[in-house]
Amino acid sequence: MKKPIEIAGVTKHIGVPRKRSEDPQILMGQAKYVDDIKLPGTLEVAFFRSTHAHARIKKLKLDGAKKHPDCIHIFTNEEFSAGATTFFPNTRGTLHPVLMPFFAHGKVRFVGEIIAAVVAPSRYIAEDIVDLIEVEYATLPAYNDVEDAMQPDAVLIHEDLESNVYYADSFSNGDVDKAFSEADLVVSEKITTGRTSAAPMETRGVMATWGWDDTLTVWSSTQMPYPLRTSIAVNLGISEQTIRVVAPTVGGGFGQKAHFFPEEFILPWIAKEIKQPVKWIEDRREHLLSASHAKQCTIYMNIAFMKDGTMVGMKIKNIGDSGAYSQYPWSGLIESVAANNGAPGAFTVPNISFETVVCLTNKMSTGAYRGVGWSAGCYAREMVMTKAARLLDLDIIEIYRKNFIRHDEFPYTTSTNQTYDSGDYHKVLEKCMEMSDYEDTKKQPRSTKDGKLRGVGIAFFVEQTNWGSRSAEESGFPATLHDTTTVEMDPTGKVTVRSGQFSHGQGLKTTLAQVAAETLGVPFDDVVVLDGDTATGAYGMGTFASRSAVIGGGSVIRAATDVRNKLLTIAAHVMEANAADLEIDEGKIYVKGSPDRSMTVAEIAYITYYDRFTRPDEDEVEPTLTATRHYDPPAAYANGSHAIHIELDPQTGKVDIKRIVAVEDCGNMINPKVVDGQMRGGASQGLGMGLLESLDYDESGQLKNASFMDFMIPNATTLPDIECAHIVTPSPYTEGGFKGAGEAAMLSVHIALSNALVDALSEYDGPLVPMVTPIGPQQVMDLINNTNQPQAR
Amino acid sequence: MKPANFEYFRATSIDHACELLSVHGDDAKILAGGQSLIAAMNYRLARPQVLIDISNIDNPSEITDEINGIRVKATTTQAVAEHDPVVRDRLPMLVDALEHIAHFQIRNKGTVGGSIVNADPASELPAMSLLLDAEYEIQSASNKHVMAAEDFFITYMTTALQSDEVLVSILFKEPPKNCGWALHEVARRAGDYALVGSAAIIALDDDGKCAYARVVLFGVASTPVRAKEVEELLVGQICSDELFEEAAKRVSEVVDAESDVHVTDEYRGNVAEVLTVRSLADALSRTQTAS
């Protein structure tokens, strides 16, 4: 493995909590999101979507709708000539693709599936016309629960499959049966995690227009402009270089917008058919019905323990709920495959075996959402560990310490063949315990004066970050992922960074500029980062899976280092010095030890471009100061810990969150303020999963809470301040020693919450350990009512 | 999510609104703050063909001090009522309830009358109407009449208000001096509709017996419910936690609890009992400090 580049010079920019350059325009309401972009003559699209979860379409009646005076056109599967798939060639060949058609043909498989697209002068009118469309359905049994859909006699959701299970695999390492037979305690539980949605505040949206020269421009609220461009080219049969994809300001994605959705192909196609720009802005109901869902798994978790808390074996069956289709590019395997491959977490689990099953149901398909797989997988493992701790009369802390991978064991290859690069788990845990007064709080009485129950919970996570090809491989995804950056220093010494990453809230315009300024030795304000537009960036996979700081940052370091070296070579020639003796600092190049012998970066840049008499010969050094570099790094594993204090009302099941502590080790930080922001945002989403969020379907496949009134995400009173701290163990493998930070932030919050609940109820007969998410008042009361009254210890 | 077409009329007065209603009848809906109606229209659940907007009549917000209580013009925004000095002084429990309605941005536009006519069993003002023996002044083109809040609520979003009638004002009666009151609700987040809510008023006579009691539950059944059976058990008695628990047991007889996506009917029944005990206890503690 190549040794990472040392960042030269004094660190003036990396590690600085600077404020974000993208913010002023947002704060002034000047940032442009998809729906803010106006093209003259733009028509609007509204979709007619299935109201049935599983049915054959007997008759589609468009006559009434077409008679509407303002109906420009109605498109259905019949007119949609292009290949009807959202497949992207980026997953295992053996897997049945289970593709989502752009338009339903023959049958519908979930409520919200697209049947027709109406084009009209405004969204208002388009919806009037949608109301006039009629369908005759022949209904089929709908499946909400994977374990019903798995039954041999279940009706097939996709007739070209033999069963609703389209993926089943198993893995084993060590002697699991022996471990279980020799263990002092085996805890076996069924854990189910709720179906949720990333629910970014900006819903999805697409606008498309064709130029006079047959070039296509697509604006989409996406996290991955380049893969989307390729996918549009492949699926619509357009040559890729004539397509420009722009991701303008995007109002959050969290993984959900790192997919290809039918709308992103339908709109460009419609624009071509009707020769006018078209726009579709998803409304919130559409969003909850038909933007990818996440995190719903049914997990049978069995762990074998010794009396002292040592984990000797783990047996898992993880059944992923794929929804009605496989969502690409990641496929419906994303939850359960990622979960099982990361099953050992922070622990040495010598003997492990798992089964991974992915099953179809009649719901919107499951896709990526912050902490993919691990949110559910870790929860299952940890709830079983928590129950074991109670049965063995240990604190979960003792089980953690007993089983942690020690800092002197890195690099450490887990029993599922993931190679952890770095970390100091004990140190992070101690820090979190200390900040949260964990041990002292445990000594306090549970009951408060006003009849509430106090509880404190802690949890620990390891997160695989920076999805390049190798991270993906270690998670069980044979995907090819990498990124490219072009660094250009122009004749005036100013710097443009062209990135394939794309910032939609993460502040990459700031952090990537910090990395470039650091590497080049120029002032921060001299650097501009271009992202989100395939016309001005460099081919990259986009921003998701905690990858951008590491892969984007790493490729910036590589390209900027090339430019820096070239700059120094030329400066050495011009200044008649030895390149090795030159230093660059904030735009000034000087000879080490004698700062009076100096020139500015701008002077050298000018000479490089415009003064062939002064600069070295072309055959010695090529003119211009540009470099393009690529990066596909080894996996790097972040880790961290959350602690939560709650007050529980045992009569109503209401949980109040009193304190949240978050400690994270994401290696070297580029901008600690941005990292804190990630930690706090992630904590809130983790809490949402643990406390509130659940897309509830009824037995006939109807989503019962298709609104923000009943599908609840945290508001400002749901959670308190979030106290953050950082432990830094740089990754020895990655450029800059960075590890990812984004998803880690939500991985153990819901676990800490449940542990706090367990602690609050620790004086009840039990142990009472929740095996579900979310835990609303109902679930808390169910937990309590399954037992006798409190008993004095 | 865009509303369907409708014809829009801006009423200059309540009389004008009634006149318009008599013309357009069943197809017309009154638009006040619109904080529930417009949401339903955006979803196209509601598709009235005619909207009669009373939010811009002359001085829509009017609160008058009357001998036996406070009269609030139906078009008064919840925010105005919430901050009105007279209301704060004479009906603090109403202020408490108003503060529980959604969020301040909603209360700036949502009206007192609108929330009552919308008759969501989980919302606070219908419950307060029962708690404060409210009387509704109702008008149509042809007549005016007064209806007790008790007779007003039929089921979810369904009231005794006829399609040609407008709610003009609400008289919230002032409970006995030195009474104590309390409101408790469980919601999943601040500002959400109550999963279960309970409000109570208690006044004591000179020898410390319960002379007056009001107990109301909301968010539990298909309408807000006044729990007379509970009140009867209290009046004339010396208040105690035991008595409250005894009385609260009757809640289950009074309410026909409903299930939804958040909690079961059983949860609602049990927690209604719990919150009733709490409201009563807090109300009592406030009576003692009141005089």
Next chain:
Amino acid sequence: MKLEGTADFLYEPQDVWTALHDVDILVKTIPGCRSMEPDDEGGYVVAVSLGVAAIKGDYEGKVRVTDVKFPHHYVLDGEGAGTPGYINMKVDCYLDAVADGTLMRWSCDAEVGGLIAGIGGRVMTGISKYMAKQFFKALNDEMKNLFEEKKIKSA
């Protein structure tokens, strides 16, 4: 959505049965019923306007009576669709002779889809119960007019 209830009638089961199968009576008594026409499959095509307050919807659908055991039991099968969504339901009805007339026990298993399912869920059960109540009240009133003389003079 599952619902059940009972209704008392001061008439013999066969009279109640007659009323329950009389199209004119049903049109008058089913809340929001606009029309009910026999179809060629032995059932009826029904048009109803259902809803509360501003939330109203027009539905067109079919009803069919099956498992007929005159005058004690039948099943009402219905399906309807309209802009707010669709409703499929099966109502199981038992008519038992009791001392002062007939006791009707009914249980309804309804599947509701579309907008109302996703947004109106919270109110659906309550509203349905209320409409059932309305229906039986209206039915009793109708029967008064129709066969008052047959009314059972209970002791």
Next chain:
Amino acid sequence: MVDKQKIHLTVNGTAYDREIEPRTLLSDFIRHHLDLTGTHVGCEHGICGSCTILMDGLPVRSCLTFALQAEGKAIETIESLDTNGELSPLQNAFWENQGLQCGFCTPGILMSMKAFLEDNPKPTRDEIREALSGNLCRCTGYHDIVDSVVAAAEAALSSGTAKA
């Protein structure tokens, strides 16, 4: 087809006369008729608060208001806060304290907080959270927004004016 109706109102100090369909939501009127796209639409049923604007000085949901209901009213939107590109103290506090990430919810939050701080120039963190509870944010976990509002309050007090 329903006839259009006349509307007259002022937005950020500019008077506008337009003819619109009665069903036009104020949010769409501001965004698409006046091209003031800083006001965002996140749910269209009044829960998320992204579309919050000031109507006669009071924060309201522009998605739960028909444009015609704003007849004769004075509307303020996010575009009114800065002075020729110079951030207001409130905006600046959000920049300094990273009170935003993706920024979609930010305009609604700024307009809500502007009004809130005028009513309550010296709020506690809990009061701020209560006031923020009508504006959903999916990115920040709210902590940094609360910090921003605290900072804005302090800035306003030290500069001797309650105006945020």
